[in-house]
Amino acid sequence: MTYAFPTDYARARAEFLRAAESAGARLRTFVLPGHQGPDGGELCVDTAYLGPAGPAKLLVTVSGTHGIEGFCGSACQSGILLGEGMARGLPGDTGVLLVHALNPYGFAYLRRVNEENIDLNRNFVDHDDPPHNDPYDLVHPVLVPPDAPAFAAGRLIGELTGLRELLGPQILQEAVTRGQYRQPDGLFYGGRRACWSRRVFQTIVAEQIAGAAHIGYLDLHTGLGARGVGEPIFRGGPDADAFQRARRWYGDALTASEQGTSSSTPIVGNTAGAVAAGIGPGSELTAITLEFGTQPGVEVLVALCADNWLHQHLPPAEAVRSELKSLIREAFCPAADEQWRGLVLQRAREVFGQALAGLADAKPGRRSTAARS
Template sequence: MAYAFPSDYSQARTEFLRAAEEAHARLRTFTLPRHRGPDGGRLSVDTAYLGPAEPAKLLVTVSGTHGIEGFCGSACQTRILLREGLARSAGPTTGVLLVHALNPYGFAYLRRVNEDNIDLNRNFVDHGNPPHNDSYEHVHTTLVPSNATGFPGPELVKGLTALRDRLGPLTLQEAVTHGQYRHPDGLFYGGRQASWSRGVFRTVVDEQIAGATHIGYIDLHTGLGERGLGEPIFRGGRDAGAHDRARRWYGDALTVSEEGTSSSTPIVGNTATAVSDGLGPDRELTAITLEFGTQPGPEVLFALCADNWLHLHHTPADAVRSELKHLIRTAFNPADDDWWRARVFQRARQVFQQALAGLADSKPGEAT
């Protein structure tokens, strides 16, 4: 295989930057202040752009919104768009923007959340009036066990099983994953203010995305749905034709959380919201999350609870070396599974090509 998954954040960034430079991409770097990686290195969001100076059409891909999920996203960006040259085949009026490691701290420390335990994909909300998730109040104490002397694995399994039996799998998923804004020590915490990564992304939207007329947006994720499937989940575009356009691009595989057809329940405050908020009324956005399943939902939730407990009771340096880290690695980055990895590359390549073909069919000046 020409390019496998990276072994850590540092390798991912090195390979991405090398491939971007070889492709003659225009690079930009935003360095996270006051934090270093486990190896002492800097933590950065990097963007690479290929295409005309002022593109009418733009494909945007984002990796690492959920830190540890960046192993998959980075590999797809580096291998398919850069090393295989797919980004250079976009056409004379189309640009390709790659946003690498939007949550570099989570990537480096093998966390889904950022340096403040914030789920970045729930952080793009009005923090003066955040959406409240009443259902989460009933599950928080089970998800966040207070035992500090040792990881209470069997008790956690028992508690999660009881919640699932009492609420049902879908109701439990909705309660946990919708996003919550009252428990800084909890899961899917959207924060009480804008995170550093949110500020970086808003800058990227304003300065590198908003000028295009037609934007195809793909946020790369793992951990949800059928193993290795690569599910395109509709995330918007606020013009009236956005859904139909996404259906033309991605076919019957497209799912919609709000219609109950997706492995994802409806969420708030995601990155596609930030893109929509940053565009003028004459811009056309076709946004999806590309989600690669890994493990059954109960196992992923257990891994998230274990990792949350680990970082609540240990320093980041100790936590990242803990044997418990194998749980979250397996849940979001099963990179030792050749079958899974091959399916990821095959499907990502197909979706990237579908997005570029959809953009090619868009006619500049016709967005409404």
């Protein structure tokens, strides 16, 4: 079955809430203070939970960590887990928690970053001693040229080609994407403090995730890898068996950034690390990013630079209506490619099933007394 992808954040949220209520999920909402969407509406992180009050086993899916990537993640959550009923009819010890639009500002304004230009998946670090990526300082003037009166894609591609020849493709990708903490106007900026979405997510971990004995964690992303392919990227777990367990769940398709087998280079400060830090000892965490490829890496990077230029030079309400926004939209959720969308939904359905099967095979563990809401 194929579902229509939402056309904007407001519709995505409405469809998610409607599907969650129809499924009988327990809902919780966190409203972003001080900001509204382009339509004047609230910007919210919503959670939907199905299952017992104290599950021993818990599947967690997250959409919109990188704002605009929420179009894909929201469609998977609303269509497959809720619409198809995959999150219903679970064993009595198993729950499913859906975290929708973790970065609602980026989702609404078609940005990968949040209201402070922060990459949320680089924000979960100790900001008193941030792990800055020194090579980024070399590439920053290329990605964010000072006083550029207009966005020049040709110049950018030429200079990126020169950097690629100088550094090599792997080192260049790591320099750009690993995360940086010195350039607030730059790309992949991890921030100088814990941002609002991070604080919300840590609350969700403490109140809705911690306490389960076995946790399967899927953070839904787009923009890396072969077009239409859903790559399960290992994101760790606190116990020594986490990687082998993930391999049993997801098979040979599982990749690992630290082993050099993934389309993603190693990153720091991601949401999976926040889950690992927040669940406490004794819980098994099997965490992946499910990454859907869209365009070649250089085109995705050009789109990110174009979007960064837009928001450096225009108010958000004007930037979101710019023709340049078509670049980032195509880079993270191709608008007219029904084949891509079909592949995404088919693969998401498969991976969600693998995660639930993996949890079903886990040995019974302790049950939490904490209510899920």
